[in-house]
Amino acid sequence: SRTLSLAVIPGDGIGQEVVAEGLKVLAAALPSDVKLETKSFDFGAKRYHATGETLTEDDLTQLKEHDAILLGAIGDPSVPSGVLERGFLLKLRFAFDHHVNLRPSRLFPGVATPLAGSPDIDFVVVREGTEGPYTGNGGSIRTGTPHEVATEVSLNTAFGIERVVRDAYARAQARPRKKLTLVHKNNVLVHAGHLWTNIFNKVGEEFPDVTTDYLHVDAATIFLVTDPARFDVIVTDNLFGDIITDLAAAVSGGIGIAASGNINPSGDFPSMFEPVHGSAPDIAGQSKADPTATILSVALLLQHLGYADEAARVEKAVHADLAERTAPRSTVEVGDALAARVAG
Amino acid sequence: SRTLSLAVIPGDGIGQEVVAEGLKVLAAALPSDVKLETKSFDFGAKRYHATGETLTEDDLTQLKEHDAILLGAIGDPSVPSGVLERGFLLKLRFAFDHHVNLRPSRLFPGVATPLAGSPDIDFVVVREGTEGPYTGNGGSIRTGTPHEVATEVSLNTAFGIERVVRDAYARAQARPRKKLTLVHKNNVLVHAGHLWTNIFNKVGEEFPDVTTDYLHVDAATIFLVTDPARFDVIVTDNLFGDIITDLAAAVSGGIGIAASGNINPSGDFPSMFEPVHGSAPDIAGQSKADPTATILSVALLLQHLGYADEAARVEKAVHADLAERTAPRSTVEVGDALAARVAG
Ligand SMILES: CC(C)[C@H](C(=O)O)[C@@H](O)C(=O)O
Ligand SMILES: CC(C)[C@H](C(=O)O)[C@@H](O)C(=O)O
Numbered sequence: 001s002r003t004l005s006l007a008v009i010p011g012d013g014i015g016q017e018v019v020a021e022g023l024k025v026l027a028a029a030l031p032s033d034v035k036l037e038t039k040s041f042d043f044g045a046k047r048y049h050a051t052g053e054t055l056t057e058d059d060l061t062q063l064k065e066h067d068a069i070l071l072g073a074i075g076d077p078s079v080p081s082g083v084l085e086r087g088f089l090l091k092l093r094f095a096f097d098h099h100v101n102l103r104p105s106r107l108f109p110g111v112a113t114p115l116a117g118s119p120d121i122d123f124v125v126v127r128e129g130t131e132g133p134y135t136g137n138g139g140s141i142r143t144g145t146p147h148e149v150a151t152e153v154s155l156n157t158a159f160g161i162e163r164v165v166r167d168a169y170a171r172a173q174a175r176p177r178k179k180l181t182l183v184h185k186n187n188v189l190v191h192a193g194h195l196w197t198n199i200f201n202k203v204g205e206e207f208p209d210v211t212t213d214y215l216h217v218d219a220a221t222i223f224l225v226t227d228p229a230r231f232d233v234i235v236t237d238n239l240f241g242d243i244i245t246d247l248a249a250a251v252s253g254g255i256g257i258a259a260s261g262n263i264n265p266s267g268d269f270p271s272m273f274e275p276v277h278g279s280a281p282d283i284a285g286q287s288k289a290d291p292t293a294t295i296l297s298v299a300l301l302l303q304h305l306g307y308a309d310e311a312a313r314v315e316k317a318v319h320a321d322l323a324e325r326t327a328p329r330s331t332v333e334v335g336d337a338l339a340a341r342v343a344g
Numbered sequence: 345s346r347t348l349s350l351a352v353i354p355g356d357g358i359g360q361e362v363v364a365e366g367l368k369v370l371a372a373a374l375p376s377d378v379k380l381e382t383k384s385f386d387f388g389a390k391r392y393h394a395t396g397e398t399l400t401e402d403d404l405t406q407l408k409e410h411d412a413i414l415l416g417a418i419g420d421p422s423v424p425s426g427v428l429e430r431g432f433l434l435k436l437r438f439a440f441d442h443h444v445n446l447r448p449s450r451l452f453p454g455v456a457t458p459l460a461g462s463p464d465i466d467f468v469v470v471r472e473g474t475e476g477p478y479t480g481n482g483g484s485i486r487t488g489t490p491h492e493v494a495t496e497v498s499l500n501t502a503f504g505i506e507r508v509v510r511d512a513y514a515r516a517q518a519r520p521r522k523k524l525t526l527v528h529k530n531n532v533l534v535h536a537g538h539l540w541t542n543i544f545n546k547v548g549e550e551f552p553d554v555t556t557d558y559l560h561v562d563a564a565t566i567f568l569v570t571d572p573a574r575f576d577v578i579v580t581d582n583l584f585g586d587i588i589t590d591l592a593a594a595v596s597g598g599i600g601i602a603a604s605g606n607i608n609p610s611g612d613f614p615s616m617f618e619p620v621h622g623s624a625p626d627i628a629g630q631s632k633a634d635p636t637a638t639i640l641s642v643a644l645l646l647q648h649l650g651y652a653d654e655a656a657r658v659e660k661a662v663h664a665d666l667a668e669r670t671a672p673r674s675t676v677e678v679g680d681a682l683a684a685r686v687a688g
Contacts, residue, residue, distance in 0.1 A: 001546070084536075085531040114569045116460040133477075133498070138535035144542075146502050150535040154477070154496040158489070187429040191482040191494040194426075196487075218590035225458045225569060225594050239529070243587060246562035250569050 001033045007066040010045040013279025014289035016074025021291035021335025022298045028343040029310040045076035054087030071274035096269035098262035101127035110323040111253035121252045123231035125167040127241025131160045134238040149277040156192040168235035169207040179211045179232035183220045259296035273297040287330040317341035347379045351410040356388040357623025358633035359416025365635035365679025366642045372687040389420035398431030415618035440613035442606035445471035447589040454667040455597035464642040465596045467575035470512035471585025475504045478582040500536040512579035513551040521578035523555045527564045603640035617641040631674040661685035
């Protein structure tokens with residue numbers, strides 16, 4: 001019999017609640033000969049306040065022992081902005097080299113969108129996860145004085161861009177429309193932009209059946225609201241990916257149902273799956289949070305670990321459930337309903 | 345009698361067509377004792393191809409002699425990406441210290457929006473125009489090799505942030521809702537982000553009647569589609585401002601009607617007014633371009649030069665015209681209709 005060893009990080013706020021439902025659905029989806037072993041980790045605001053720690057070397061060693069990581073949400077207003085983001089979320093992405101940040105957007109039937117006319121939305125953003133302006137290469141001088149100067153340095157390497165661009169081409173090739181859009185701002189950020197553009201064009205020669213185009217990030221936000229159906233796969237830089245995936249989530253039903261994976265395709269480190277939404281402290285503990293984003297993240301996890309049929313079953317269950325959803329339900333009710341559909 | 349000395353830069357593509365209509369409306373709006381003196385400049389793709397020049401020191405000296413600048417659009421696919429953007433548009437913003445990039449968004453009655461339910465949209469983005477990742481402080485090593493590393497440096501100074509933040513507070517204070525939102529990404533870009541946040545809070549003490557809040561740029565894109573009515577004045581960094589103003593234009597009727605001003609409030613250099621849209625070479629020369637964005641930019645120009653009543657008349661004319669617009673009209677027809685309304 002096989003084993004799936006999963007590190008579980010419920011985190012802060014609604015994290016605990018949504019992760020519980022994600023695990024329920026995961027258990028229901030896994031083949032009966034797979035033993036699910038979970039180990040829970042207490043990262044987040046509580047531990048930070050108690051110990052001052054966000055993520056230690058020992059934590060990383062322990063996390064590394066697992067096949068994958070499921071995360072709820074990390075973040076709380078009691079912690080200064082940046083501490084848990086840089087000290088936990090980004091530290092983990094960099095430590096485990098999660099260079100493919102995968103964020104699918106799909107407007108399921110029955111789901112409300114802020115867009116008129118409910119367009120046909122089914123695309124995926126492949127966001128670079130370990131470079132760009134996220135590397136923490138900034139600083140300041142004369143800090144706190146009227147003469148302060150602060151910098152943020154975007155670091156971009158041919159190595160780092162090529163691997164994520166190739167991953168995106170492969171994903172585009174595996175989809176029916178086989179279309180890949182590069183999003184950047186190469187008319188202003190000319191050095192990083194030209195590096196991205198050149199590699200995008202060069203790697204494209206290996207994928208002659210993939211149609212490509214290029215959009216500046218500002219223009220991409222326009223199309224995401226006027227013609228989201230034009231997108232199939234998008235590949236982009238870390239910061240642009242952060243921005244457009246929140247917008248993509250908003251137009252395709254909200255961050256309540258947006259899933260994501262922080263993936264290391266090499267398998268040298270476990271990949272991590274998490275909803276795009278945050279810890280939502282305002283509704284925490286009230287069983288109001290929608291666990292669907294976490295459950296769709298579980299589908300990405302299953303897919304990543306090679307359980308493609310099981311991933312499809314989870315997605316199908318979500319699809320059917322959303323189409324029939326009417327009255328608001330509690331976090332647990334949604335999880336139960338989805339687990340039942342997956343098991344049935 | 346007074347004189348308004350205007351530098352006119354029609355530029356590329358539809359630039360010529362829309363600027364002609366802008367000038368028509370400007371002439372109709374100005375008080376009869378104001379003499380409008382225009383001088384046209386041939387910047388853009390044609391001159392670049394003919395001479396290799398984008399914007400020389402002598403050009404800047406000549407432009408500086410004017411009270412203001414009206415720009416159509418600069419850019420053509422025949423010129424490599426970045427050449428005219430960095431060599432003309434950004435060079436001019438930096439040379440004339442256009443640190444307030446003003447971009448109002450308003451959903452006029454009768455105007456189509458991609459958003460369901462036609463929300464109440466009336467806000468203005470104050471985008472910093474001379475700092476951030478736009479300073480051109482990047483470079484690359486091992487260029488063109490598999491070991492290339494490219495950087496882009498975002499430069500942020502207390503001086504540069506404080507002046508634009510103060511300008512935005514003053515604009516918020518002058519509006520009925522008196523609300524100012526800072527948009528940044530201070531949980532990741534912690535050095536620049538904390539500088540922006542600290543100055544935003546400190547300058548706020550001088551404006552106790554202005555309500556403030558803060559949004560990460562990714563969250564801001566969500567609200568721009570789910571609840572744009574929440575915004576009154578937004579102040580933000582150069583790159584975030586570039587991104588969210590295109591999105592803002594898209595939700596409030598499209599870049600066909602989005603106006604902007606590149607303003608130097610000190611008056612040491614002439615400010616420049618231009619539509620947000622580009623040169624649209626695909627429809628150039630066909631009298632298909634909508635000159636409304638340019639005409640609304642003329643209203644910003646009038647406002648900036650102290651002709652507040654005249655600016656209001658232009659805006660009112662656009663308002664009435666858009667509410668009644670039915671069949672598509674040519675560029676000239678729209679300009680004529682608006683000039684007639686303004687004159688009448
Ligand atoms: C919380 C923050 C560090 C993070 C990011 O910017 O990547 C979040 O916005 C996301 O998109 O996962
Ligand atoms: C053309 C480009 C340099 C410019 C910018 O990025 O500022 C444009 O997108 C704008 O918003 O005015």
